[in-house]
Amino acid sequence: MNLIEYPDREAMFMGLADRLSSELGETLRMEEGASLCVPGGTTPGPVFDLLSASRLDWDRVTVFLNDERWVPESSERSNAGLLRRRLLVERAAAARYLPLFAADRAPEEAIPDLAAAIEPHLPISVLLLGMGADRHIASLFPGADRLAEALAPDAPVLVPMRVEAAGEPRVTLSARVLAGAMRIHILITGDEKRAALDSARALSPEEAPVRAVLANATVHWAA
Numbered sequence: 001m002n003l004i005e006y007p008d009r010e011a012m013f014m015g016l017a018d019r020l021s022s023e024l025g026e027t028l029r030m031e032e033g034a035s036l037c038v039p040g041g042t043t044p045g046p047v048f049d050l051l052s053a054s055r056l057d058w059d060r061v062t063v064f065l066n067d068e069r070w071v072p073e074s075s076e077r078s079n080a081g082l083l084r085r086r087l088l089v090e091r092a093a094a095a096r097y098l099p100l101f102a103a104d105r106a107p108e109e110a111i112p113d114l115a116a117a118i119e120p121h122l123p124i125s126v127l128l129l130g131m132g133a134d135r136h137i138a139s140l141f142p143g144a145d146r147l148a149e150a151l152a153p154d155a156p157v158l159v160p161m162r163v164e165a166a167g168e169p170r171v172t173l174s175a176r177v178l179a180g181a182m183r184i185h186i187l188i189t190g191d192e193k194r195a196a197l198d199s200a201r202a203l204s205p206e207e208a209p210v211r212a213v214l215a216n217a218t219v220h221w222a223a
């Protein structure tokens with residue numbers, strides 16, 4: 001794991017947006033297309049604001065979420081709603097977006113179609129993750145009903161996930177897909193998450209799902 005400590009959050013958001021943009025640019029110089037996989041939640045909004053304005057061939061970039069809350073885009077809990085407002089705007093409006101939600105269907109029913117759309121864009125070129133103070137990434141929550149399946153080496157692309165701490169049902173990329181990304185970044189703020197991350201290495205992946213990606217990740221932290 002590589003840890004970058006920034007003097008403040010603003011410097012972190014700018015440094016991280018630059019880094020994601022240049023890694024996408026590198027990928028696009030070598031390949032026909034690039035995939036960018038991002039978290040929802042409350043932390044990454046300012047990174048999205050900056051990244052959406054960057055000069056890239058966005059029409060060759062495919063964007064999808066790490067995980068989605070099973071609510072329509074109009075809900076303020078929807079991660080897709082966040083992306084529509086803050087990432088898929090300005091220059092980045094030209095990117096292709098692949099949803100992890102389907103209205104009127106249960107997660108289990110929709111997953112085969114959603115996963116089939118993601119599969120051609122793997123491995124992920126550039127992965128950004130958030131992390132909770134309970135050490136979850138995506139919707140790989142400690143104690144969740146299908147965590148063992150989602151952590152397995154032969155896990156499917158997408159796994160439905162339910163746990164009380166998450167609120168609504170979730171759909172999440174599996175640990176195999178996340179850990180297979182070409183470049184992995186984790187964005188965290190505050191002392192509580194920093195302490196949770198520091199202690200993760202002594203725990204099992206079931207207790208600390210972030211461990212599934214830690215070996216090859218760059219962690220970006222500011223107080």
Ligand SMILES: O=C(O)[C@H](O)[C@@H](O)[C@H](O)[C@H](O)COP(=O)(O)O
Nearest residue numbers: 039040041042043130131137138
């Ligand atoms: O849908 C989600 O909730 C996320 O993708 C999730 O994995 C998130 O990244 C962490 O919960 C951190 O969230 P915060 O940034 O809000 O602390």
